[in-house]
Amino acid sequence: MGSNMGDEEHVSVDEACEEAEEALKLFLQGKFDEAEAFVEERVRTRERDPEVVPIFTHCHAVILFAKAGITGTEEDRKQAMEMLKEAAAKAREHIPKQGWVSWGMGYFSSPKVQEITEEELSCRIIEAESTYLSAILCFFEESMAAFFRAALLTRTAIGGYRHCHSILKSQQAGSRSKHNVGAVKLGFGGFSLAISLLPPRVLRLLSVLGFPCDRAAGLDSIDQCLQGGGLRAPVGGVLLLSYHVILPSFFSIPQEREEHIASAERVLDILQTNFPDSFFLSFYKGRLERLQRNLTGSYESFQKLEKGLNLTTDSKFFKLRHAWVYELGLSHMLQLEWQAAEKFWEELEQDSVWSKAFFAYLHGVCLAMSGEPKAAALRFGKVHGLMRGTISGRVLAEEQYALRKVKDHALDTEEGVKGLQGQICGVEFLYLWNSFPQMPAAKLEGILHIVEEAETRLNAQKYEGSGDEKGSEDLSEDDEEETPEDEHALCNLIKGTALRELGKLDEARISLEFVRETTCYVQTELFLIPMAAYERALLLIIQHTQRASHDASRASDFDLLLEAKKELALAEGFKQDFNFLWRLLGRVHAARGAIQNLMGEERSTTVEANGEEWKDSEENVEGAPSSDIFFDAL
Template sequence: MDSSIDLQTGIEQAGIALNLFLNNHYQEAKDRMAPWADRSMYHALSYGTIMYIQAVMTFDMTDIEAAIEVIKKAVVLCNRHRKKTSMIGSLSKMGTKVNYNDYTEVEIHAELCYAECLLIRALLTFVQDENLISFVKGGLKIRECYKCYKDCHKILQQRNWSDEKDKMHFESGVRMGIGAFNLMISLLPGKILKLLEFVGFSGNKKLGLSELQKGTELSHSLRGPLCSIILVAYHTVVSYVLGLADGDIDLASQLLKPCLQNYPKGALFLFFAGRVEEVRGNLDDAIMKFEESIDSQQEWRQFHHLCFWELMWCHCFKGDWLMGMKYAEKLCKESRWSKATYTYQKACFLMMCTDQSEDTANHINYLMGEIPKLKQRIAGKSLPIEKFALKKVTRYDEQNQRLTLPALELVYVWNGFSIIGQKQELLAPMLTILESTINDILSKPDSFQYYWDDYCLTLLMKGICLKYRKQPFQSEQCFKEVIAHEKDIKHDGYLVPYATVELALLYMSEGRIAEVSKLLEKAKKNYKGYQLESRLHFRIHAVRTQLNLVENGDVLPCTPPATPKDKASSMDFFTNDASTSQQAAVPSE
């Protein structure tokens, strides 16, 4: 390492850059790291991370390629500082215990930074190219990265540490890496999980949450804030998109408090604060926080898109479909993620508006006609939600420019009823719409070309609402009736497996565990090739994970951290001058 940038200076400079980033000074953070990225591994890692975030937010191939070049150089730089072992040394190491006290401080941090750079490089590989070889290369990089984290864990356990501050920074990185890996892998459906376990991966949700929790409790550490961000993101976003909407919102709120105290205008933390209020059903408070996040910075407008997405749903949950449509329109104009999805959302929300003038009808027809032209591929794959929208466009044309409650269907697909169900005043209007539609279908069956598809869709959503109304018997009857009409459904094949899992979730809330397992097995094995299949498999896996935890007597989410007055915040590294820290217990292998 260049003598002018020693290890401690590199860590301190990385902390300053992170502080700038969390305070919305993105370009300043980037400019601070760039000049030394070819000489200091912490500068290289920080610069590469910022470039990576920019790339995945824009999905611009120029940004992706630039980020790859930066992170490639960071990998080479970190590898240059890792412990060198000859071939003879490697063979002898296999039979003897490695003495990690022989590693210098630079070498152990190089191992950690190397692992983090490899992970970013692998993730960029997946985004860059649709070629299968790229996916294989990415997988191999993640495997090597995972092995490095395991080695870092051994270093943490077995090394005699003379400098507690140095140990603190290293430990927070190990906790973050092992925690994030375990949590990420534990979310994956069984088929993918078995493949990963075959090549040496394993995932333990409880361990992942525990490790990240310990990372947040390491005062003044470099990666402590990142552990907090990952945990908050998991509990407020990931568990709602890929899981059972069972995130620990109280824990997320506690973790956010010191973050918001230290960064009151931090766009990312204001976004998560809005998300906490949203999943609690406090939509007006959520809208205020998302708008605050937007107003807090103009440097990276990509951050605004996260808030536009949530604002769109907040207004839809309130029944303000026109405002929801306006935010979908903003996303369509500015975001590069999926213009087909945004356009379909615009059309669906307009269909819910009471003012159905001729101009509105013509605009809906125009939007539906544009959707097939906007389909794209990301990482070589068509987005499942775009495929879903395209099939609905076909149905729209077949049914003489009509769909049954497509906006509410999108609310269900994005797990929005788990939020609406938190407040009866939000749920009641939705239930009224559903019951009115069911009556309409029953009274005028000849008006519905795909009668059973429309009826079962509406009945499924009514069952969800009744579950949140604490009417389990009526809810159960709705789900069972959908399942009973499996052979009558022509197009919406996803309804029956989804209703089966909803019935399993209802039974799980009632403690009917044996029946839950049978329904999950049925949903997984009896239905193939339907729309949004992978999304349901994530939910099935989440239910099974929860069942295993209940059977083992484990309690999740993990216990909340100590309050700020009892334990210093991990954010204090950027706001205080304290040099000592309270060490978290190191987990066993």
């Protein structure tokens, strides 16, 4: 690549990026097949010459990556992974090869930046970005082997971004393309944000503790990508919305809700101006309204998608429809409208590629909660036959959970469905999906009513049983102590969490204290013990903040927070394996971060001064990515 071609290629690269923006706009508007056809045609006509930067191949890979992220299916992940590899390989052909000596010197010190064309810089960015997106797809597998592969890919991608950042710093402001500057900002922000969300335990296992993970700096960098425009701006906006709207459902804590809502509203306003009538914006608006406990408004947003996006069955993107079908079914469950939710789970049970077994289980759950034990038992009985087996060497956590519940509690029989596990299986699902913080007070009261009724029936049955055994001399006190208390523990965990969300902290504490490993024998529902410890930690955090707000002099009294730390250690250190372990570890990590903020502690992998150094670097080099502290640390 001679430098005499630089000006011509610089223009062509920018024009290609602007055309690729049109494809992303089509995708964001829900015109999925048109978007894919657009980039496929550009690949055929514009990239026939091997000297052309593979921008459209990469854009096609990004579209398939988004598809895989929405559907969650292994087939879509594999397709996206192959296209990302192809884009990286094409881009690599434009990058001069390094000798072993220069490569070794570059690993231990910053590479010497020579005069590099915009074309080569774009190819380096495409290679780094494709590698990074491949790493994210590995995380979807939720296994240690996948995490290790993701760590290796992440390290490779960081090296690529580091070089691109050095190039941009060395160039004059006028020679930079906004598309390339935005790409490096997005890369730095995405890395910092993603790594900051991983629990320290996972970071240690992946040997990536050396990666800087300043979450605030990462979010700011992604925001700069959004504000600066260019090809990656809408991607940055979607990433910010995912963090503020989707992630709180899994790894955030209730105390951070208002901050997430305010940030999401600001990002939505920016994107709404640039991408009106966007499919993605309607989807995120529905999730945001749910986060605000506006379940009616949330449902209407997802209904708008159902009516507005008429995907035909022959569309390659028809499976994307399952995303809002799932949201509609969940919306009804959050409203405790079990019968109304049935049809959505039935559709997914028949058509889902991700997991027919799990949706059959949810269908059975809604039938059980609607008082149809016979139909529910039949549906639960289908779960085992619909299991997909292993995916990437593992069984889906959701399928493991569903099958275990059916087997352990005989939910495939009418008698099992009529038992306590069948009577509260719906509210247990809502609890495990961290839905209580998104439910209004009236629905939480409904949860308490369902659990208390089931618990009353359970106690009545036990009294009847104890009457039959009266007079038996063979039952020792030791045997009585070993009687499993899973059902009472489950009821108390659900009640305690719902009461905490209703602000009834004293009652919540009584219920949650029941579920302790030292005093409560749990046989099958192993998740109850660590989950209860986590919920007690959140309760203590709330008590601290309330006490500090009423009496400012007590803000530095950390006794409740120190107790909360102990509870989080119990949750994280629970020795037995249980369903959804990774989700709990993520929540523990978020809660520990909240405690550190309240206590004014610095996180082990974050330096408070980062923000200042980062801002200074941007002032020194106009338009350069504000990520010096990140790349210099490598």
